[in-house]
Every structure is written in structure tokens, then in C-alpha cells.
Amino acid sequence: MTQTAPCSTAIIGAGIAGLACARALHSAGWPVTLFEKSRGPGGRLATRRLAEASLDIGAQFFSVRDERFQREVERWRRDGQIAPWPQRVWRVEAGQWHRHHDGRTRYIGTPRMSALTRHLAEGLTLQVDTRIVQLARDSAGWWLHDHGGHRHGPYDQVVVSAPTPQAESLVAAHEASLGEACRRVIQRPCWAAWARLAAPLPRLPGVPQDWQAAMPAEGPLRFVARNDSKPGRAEQGESLTLLARLPWSQEHLEADAAWVVAALLDALRTALPDGVELPAPSETGAHRWRYAQPDVFASGEAINRDYRRGAGGLALCGDGWRGPRVEDAWLSGYHLGQALINGN
Numbered sequence: 001m002t003q004t005a006p007c008s009t010a011i012i013g014a015g016i017a018g019l020a021c022a023r024a025l026h027s028a029g030w031p032v033t034l035f036e037k038s039r040g041p042g043g044r045l046a047t048r049r050l051a052e053a054s055l056d057i058g059a060q061f062f063s064v065r066d067e068r069f070q071r072e073v074e075r076w077r078r079d080g081q082i083a084p085w086p087q088r089v090w091r092v093e094a095g096q097w098h099r100h101h102d103g104r105t106r107y108i109g110t111p112r113m114s115a116l117t118r119h120l121a122e123g124l125t126l127q128v129d130t131r132i133v134q135l136a137r138d139s140a141g142w143w144l145h146d147h148g149g150h151r152h153g154p155y156d157q158v159v160v161s162a163p164t165p166q167a168e169s170l171v172a173a174h175e176a177s178l179g180e181a182c183r184r185v186i187q188r189p190c191w192a193a194w195a196r197l198a199a200p201l202p203r204l205p206g207v208p209q210d211w212q213a214a215m216p217a218e219g220p221l222r223f224v225a226r227n228d229s230k231p232g233r234a235e236q237g238e239s240l241t242l243l244a245r246l247p248w249s250q251e252h253l254e255a256d257a258a259w260v261v262a263a264l265l266d267a268l269r270t271a272l273p274d275g276v277e278l279p280a281p282s283e284t285g286a287h288r289w290r291y292a293q294p295d296v297f298a299s300g301e302a303i304n305r306d307y308r309r310g311a312g313g314l315a316l317c318g319d320g321w322r323g324p325r326v327e328d329a330w331l332s333g334y335h336l337g338q339a340l341i342n343g344n
């Protein structure tokens with residue numbers, strides 16, 4: 001396959017898609033700089049670190065369907081960056097707990113989800129705490145303007161891996177078709193609450209004490225994770241992540257975080273078998289993900305095109321272009337990187 005001459009590339013966003021694209025370009029010897037508005041890489045592979053516990057508050061796990069991603073995942077596993085979790089999942093229907101089996105292996109980053117993206121960022125040029133607010137282009141190339149009034153560049157090309165509503169505000173002024181494509185991808189919100197409990201959850205009748213995650217079939221709550229059941233975290237004590245259903249999150253998008261915590265803890269109490277008391281929480285909080293997962297059906301067309309490229313050196317990657325999973329985001333970034341290198 002022919003390779004094009006290396007182009008200097010700026011990548012906006014250091015989530016798993018931006019990192020996958022950056023790694024592909026870096027491996028081919030292309031100069032790449034990542035710009036990330038948060039304090040570190042990871043995006044929605046996020047971990048809340050308390051004094052004595054780490055709680056994953058974005059993606060809870062990832063699974064593998066694609067062969068190329070499978071090879072990457074095997075490498076991460078050999079390097080000790082990920083481990084299988086959860087292996088003991090329960091479904092809760094009408095107050096009854098049933099063991100959930102689907103034969104699929106799921107993984108998380110170790111010792112926490114965000115450690116995987118920190119690993120992927122090693123050796124790359126990454127500028128954190130830098131929110132890009134505008135792109136400009138002149139005869140020298142692309143310039144990135146950040147929230148502090150600084151200008152970065154010039155670059156031959158710019159990849160935007162931010163969630164589509166945020167990407168739109170950067171690219172629409174330069175290429176209307178890219179802005180329009182962003183507008184068609186709907187990202188649904190999700191509230192994620194966490195709670196450290198003063199005591200372990202009591203034993204649930206008929207459920208072995210080593211259950212790791214639960215999926216209530218009804219109510220506001222869709223997923224409960226016991227963070228202390230994750231590899232390397234046994235010592236941190238009972239620490240739960242509670243993910244709300246997407247429609248419920250949309251309905252309560254502007255609610256107060258404390259109210260959301262109380263509502264999701266109540267939903268957990270309802271899901272526990274009769275007579276089981278939830279121990280008092282010692283520390284709680286909630287994070288509102290405005291753009292949690294793309295709705296692949298909302299636009300009325302199959303997303304499955306992996307990424308978008310414009311004519312003037314702008315490109316878009318991220319889960320919004322492929323599907324609602326970590327795997328989709330990684331494949332989107334990886335495939336865009338390959339396309340840029342191969343000039344197709």
C-alpha cells in the first residue's frame with residue numbers, strides 16, 4: 001500500500017478515538033500533537049479518584065467484536081493494561097435476581113479504567129488543560145485557538161475527535177458538509193452517580209456475595225458496578241457506580257447532582273431484595289455526561305462509516321461515526337489514522 005508524505009497533524013480530544021488515531025500516525029513517523037481540554041487523557045473512559053477509592057464513572061467495560069480490535073486488546077492484556085471484568089453479572093426483574101450469562105468476555109483498564117488511556121498516551125505529544133475554541137486557516141496551514149487566547153500551529157491537517165455536538169462548533173464554519181454530518185449524529189446524555197458505603201452490602205438472599213454488577217430491568221437505574229470487585233481494588237471497600245437509563249437522564253438533565261444521587265440510591269434500594277438494607281453512604285457524587293453515547297438509530301441512517309474527511313485537511317473521528325462503544329471509538333480513530341497515512 002502506498003503511503004503519503006508525513007503531514008503535521010493536530011488532534012483535538014484525547015479520548016480513545018483520538019489516541020488510536022494519534023498512535024497510528026505516530027507509528028508511521030508522522031508528527032502529531034493532541035490537545036485535550038481536561039486534566040488528562042481518557043474522555044469517557046473516566047475514573048473518579050477519591051482519597052481511598054477509584055470509581056469508574058464513564059464506560060464500565062468494553063467487549064470485542066472486530067478482529068483488528070481483538071489483536072489490540074490481546075496486546076493490552078499481555079501488557080497488563082486490562083483484565084476481564086465483570087464475570088459475575090446479575091439481572092434484576094420484578095425484584096428477582098437472575099444470573100446473566102451471554103458468553104461474552106468484557107474488559108476494564110487496570111488498576112482503573114483511565115489507566116488504559118494513560119498508557120496509550122505514553123510517548124505522544126499531549127497538551128492537556130487546553131480547550132480548542134476555534135480553528136483558522138491561512139497559507140501556512142491550520143491554526144488552533146485555545147480558551148486562554150493562545151494560538152497553536154500551523155498544522156497540515158486537523159482531526160477532531162470530540163463528541164459530534166462539540167466537533168460541529170469547530171468544523172461547521174470551514175466545511176458546511178462536515179457540520180451537517182455532525183448535526184445528524186445524536187449523542188444521548190447519561191447521569192453517573194457514585195457512592196462509597198460505610199459498610200459492605202449485606203448478603204442478598206439467593207445471590208452469592210461475590211456478585212460484581214447488576215442490571216435492573218426497570219426504573220431509573222440501568223447498571224450497578226461494585227468497584228471493589230475489580231482487579232486490584234479489593235482493599236477500597238464497598239464503592240458503587242450507578243448508571244441511569246438514557247431516557248431518564250434526558251428527562252432529568254438539568255437536575256441537581258445531589259438529587260440525582262438520592263434518586264439513583266433509592267432505585268438501588270428498590271432493586272435490592274425485600275428486607276435487605278442499603279448501608280449508609282459515606283461519600284457520594286454524580287457526573288452528568290451530556291454526550292454519553294451516540295444514538296445509532298436517531299439519524300435514520302446507519303452510522304457505520306467509521307470517520308469523516310473533508311476536502312481541506314479536516315477530519316472527524318470518534319464513537320459518533322461508528323457506534324456507541326469503546327470498540328467503535330477505537331476503530332474509528334484507528335481507521336482514520338490508516339486512511340490518512342495511506343492517502344485514501
Ligand SMILES: Cc1cc2nc3c(=O)[nH]c(=O)nc-3n(C[C@H](O)[C@H](O)[C@H](O)COP(=O)(O)OP(=O)(O)OC[C@H]3O[C@@H](n4cnc5c(N)ncnc54)[C@H](O)[C@@H]3O)c2cc1C
Pocket residue numbers: 012013014015016017018035036037038041042043044045057058059060061062063130131132133161162163166190191192243289291292293317318319320323324325326327329
Ligand atoms: C456513562 C457511560 C457509560 C458507558 N458505558 C459503556 C460501556 O459499558 N461499554 C462501552 O463499550 N462503551 C460505553 N460507553 C461509551 C464509551 O465510553 C464511548 O463510546 C467512548 O469512550 C468514546 O470515545 P471517544 O474518543 O469517541 O470520545 P471521548 O471519550 O468523549 O473523547 C473526546 C475527548 O475530546 C475532548 N474534547 C472535547 N472538546 C474539546 C475541545 N474543544 N478541545 C479539546 N478537547 C476537547 C474531551 O474532553 C474528550 O477527552 C459509555 C459512556 C458513558 C458516558
